[in-house]
Amino acid sequence: MDLDRAYANGPFIAGADLYPPRWAAAAAAFRDDGRCEPGLAYGPGARQRFDLFHPADAPKGLMVFIHGGYWLAFGRELWSHLAAGALARGWAVAMPSYTLAPEARISAMTQEIGAAVAAAAGRVPGPVVVTGHSAGGHLAARMGCADAPLPPDVAQRVQRVVPISPLADLAPLMQTAMNAKLDLDAEEVAAESPAFLPRRPGCAAHVWVGAQERPAFLWQARLLSEEWACPWTIAPDRHHFDVIDDLADPGSALMAVLLDRL
Known part of the structure; x- marks a missing residue:
């Protein structure tokens, strides 16, 4: 199998090149409404920052969204508009950036996201839900693992993780460009693949993936749901960029899967 082709998304999505500028425009417009505290630090690094969006009233809790990009691209600024659903439900939303490869390895990114979740949780009371997309889905899943780098009090508050189109087994990526x-090496794959790490007791999980995604992503989502014995949803008519x-x-x-019954 050609694993570079298996994990390529853009060539199989019509108008793929139009999505990033569309995301950027929507995100910039959304940030202008005054509900965002931008660029809050969770560490000393240039990309160790998060944007915090506040609902109209006292928040019911905190949702954290972690962006994708194969750990190589993008940042928090591209996704601000995706906070709209949780804000309308009365939840605060944190969107962190993190140091990208090759400057950082994936294990370091996991540590950074743990610090980001802890910093955001320190500013918003109540339950915490962590979600993320693609590589961000991997990092969201890592926050649901028993060894997640979270302070014990924050780990207790992270009640649910919802990885969207996650990369749960990193081994195939060792064979890509x-x-x-x-x-990635065998040691890091073993330490950073959520599908082969135990889920933290008390943290619920639900895996989400688009029905029109590449077979590799459908396999990754199903693998995580099976290994974690948690539900998974195949969203009809959704591909990797619009899921x-x-x-x-x-x-x-x-949004119901993310925030209902919390």
């Missing part, structure tokens, strides 16, 4: 920058759109809709099934 991306690994020239990711620098996150429902985060902006407070009435969507994805």
